[in-house]
Amino acid sequence: MTQGDGEVEGLVRKRIRALRVARGWSLEELASRASMSQSTLSRIENGQRRLALDQLVILARAFDTTLDQLVETASDDVVVNPTIEGSRGILRWAVKADPGMTVVRQRMTNPPPDNPSRLRAHPGQEWLVVLSGTAVLLLGTRRYRIETNQAAEFPTMLPHAIGADGGPCEILGIFDRDARRDHQRAEAP
Numbered sequence: 001m002t003q004g005d006g007e008v009e010g011l012v013r014k015r016i017r018a019l020r021v022a023r024g025w026s027l028e029e030l031a032s033r034a035s036m037s038q039s040t041l042s043r044i045e046n047g048q049r050r051l052a053l054d055q056l057v058i059l060a061r062a063f064d065t066t067l068d069q070l071v072e073t074a075s076d077d078v079v080v081n082p083t084i085e086g087s088r089g090i091l092r093w094a095v096k097a098d099p100g101m102t103v104v105r106q107r108m109t110n111p112p113p114d115n116p117s118r119l120r121a122h123p124g125q126e127w128l129v130v131l132s133g134t135a136v137l138l139l140g141t142r143r144y145r146i147e148t149n150q151a152a153e154f155p156t157m158l159p160h161a162i163g164a165d166g167g168p169c170e171i172l173g174i175f176d177r178d179a180r181r182d183h184q185r186a187e188a189p
Contacts, residue, residue: 009051012071017045019063034062100177105131107170112138112163119159124178127153128162133169137162 020030027045031038036058043049060070082091082105091105113119119138128135129151137144137152138161145165146152154160156178162171 008071008073010047011073012051012056013045013047015070016059019065020045023063030059030062034058102175104173104175105170106173107168108133108135108162108164109168110163111165112136112161116159119161120156121159122156122178124156125153125176126156126160126173127151128171128173131170131172133167134165135162135169135171136165 020027025033027038027041030036031041034041036055040049040055044051044055056070057067060067063070082093084090085092093103128137128146130146130148132148134148135146137146137154138159139154140158140160144152
């Protein structure tokens with residue numbers, strides 16, 4: 001086993017114990033959920049037993065996670081810098097865990113459109129939080145006023161638009177792959 005393999009194995013052992021403790025589970029409870037003996041789990045956690053793939057799969061299921069998440073190693077690129085897109089200076093951050101997701105920070109000064117024909121609908125899901133000011137979300141025939149620190153989540157198949165209310169506002173939005181794609185098309189010159 002190489003040094004790198006030993007580090008990964010040690011990390012996985014610590015993660016198994018940390019997940020068990022974070023859930024408030026005893027060795028007995030995890031053993032019951034994983035259909036393993038307490039002795040085996042104890043030896044896995046303290047490094048006295050070699051980790052086997054079949055055991056890791058069972059433990060991942062017991063923790064209701066994936067094998068990939070159970071064994072993933074820390075990445076060196078923890079900090080993500082934004083890109084500036086569009087003439088409106090929108091900051092975008094890619095979400096590494098789900099490359100289809102994007103986080104957007106945007107300052108708005110204009111109110112939402114008053115013409116219902118300017119509302120857009122497209123596949124996807126959006127989530128946003130107002131960082132400062134007040135935003136107005138038009139969603140179908142409804143109008144929502146969203147204050148600082150309030151959030152909204154909605155399917156983008158509903159005709160929608162967002163704008164500022166009574167002065168500038170700043171929002172942080174999270175878009176899934178479909179919603180991001182449509183917004184990028186709408187911002188293209």
